[in-house]
Amino acid sequence: MSRIEEALTKASQGERLGISTPVAPIPAPLAPDESSEFSYLSSVNTNLQLALAEVERPVLAFASAVPKEGVSTVVFHLARLMAKDRRVLVVDFNVGGPRLHKLFQTDNIKGLSDILHGRKTLDDCLVETGVPNVHLLPCGPTGHAPLQILGSAPIKRVLAELRARYDWVLIDCPPLRKHPETAILASLCDGVVLVVRALKTRRELVKYSQGLLEKAGARQVGVVLNRVKHWIPDFIYRRL
Template sequence: MVLNRMRNTAPSKIQLVTYANSESIIADQFRAIRANIRFLRDEKKDAIFLVTSPGDGEGKSTISANLAVSMAQQKERVLLIDANLRAPIMHTIFKVANKVGLSNLLKGISTINQTITPTDINNLDLLTSGPEVFNPTEILGSQSMSELLNELGSRYDIVLIDSPSVLKTTETRVLANQCQGVVLVINRGKTEVEKAIKSKRVLHLAHANLIGVIMNEK
């Protein structure tokens, strides 16, 4: 199903519009997506959702950040994870340091409490990517990652993972089947139909639960 059609969602234009301009049309679109995901949630499972896209530059990270803010505004405890260990951006969007993050946790050199960063937004915490690693697929597909998600799922009402593009990296496929649902972001003016179809097929082969698509229209 199509969760929503987003308009004018270029990162340079909106960044955290759900925070800076919560009464805007775009912020209202995120509230609609938030509501749709709520209807699709399985309350018996940890609410861990992954956001990905077929390729780069399709607005995936900006949508992840704004969706996390919108969910937190509903007074749910939300954790946003930057799992793009190759090209992280969440620390830039939220203007926080990235010296310690997910990669440190998975290497066992920091604890959850030492690593998670509270944001300026009530109920929203951020787990940045951390220092660069040379084996992102192996580290994100490890038992440590699985155990970490189980622990974080019990601590937060919703965990939202911003992952790399599904067609360009293997780690997204590894992460996808550990989540309750996957949201695919496609750009109407950029994503080729064949790549969108291939993304759906790849997620199916990874035994991921694709709950919907966000159509990003610039």
């Protein structure tokens, strides 16, 4: 049995939701000296490098169909892995439930929402995380969701400034079912990764989310099937 056939067989034991970029279990946040635990994310990093090889300083969105799929945790761990030899910025755009500031053990007093509404500058809001080469742009106050101005000049200007400063920009986005406008944000990025929790998220919701992204013109570089150790290439998944 080939590796691909083996991956398909193992994936079929639950809902077959994984495609493209690697699939991996996502544990709780790790201490800096536990870097060996990041080994399962190496293939994720490699696949992203290959998928966006032609893009200089990529800006990458991460989203899910519904809440609690593990998007923030995936972004958190991946940023730490990428930062071994690159400057990485993690952006919390999850206006419905910002969490990255908790993972990085900092506050959410000011952030992206302040920048988009003209209350603060980028330099006012960037946070040094304590992880070498990783900075955080928290979500900030979410009383007036910045999603309302997606596609406008402010968000495009901010994304351009972020790209100029960092080698990789990873954006934690709101779930697509509750915030379909997320697809617009994804279309402004160089690509989007859909995070799906294995054996939990219904296939119909995943297809719905992929449809929104496609209609918005977002480049779907892959899906991380959370809590599974195997990955299925996109062209094979679409035949299932």
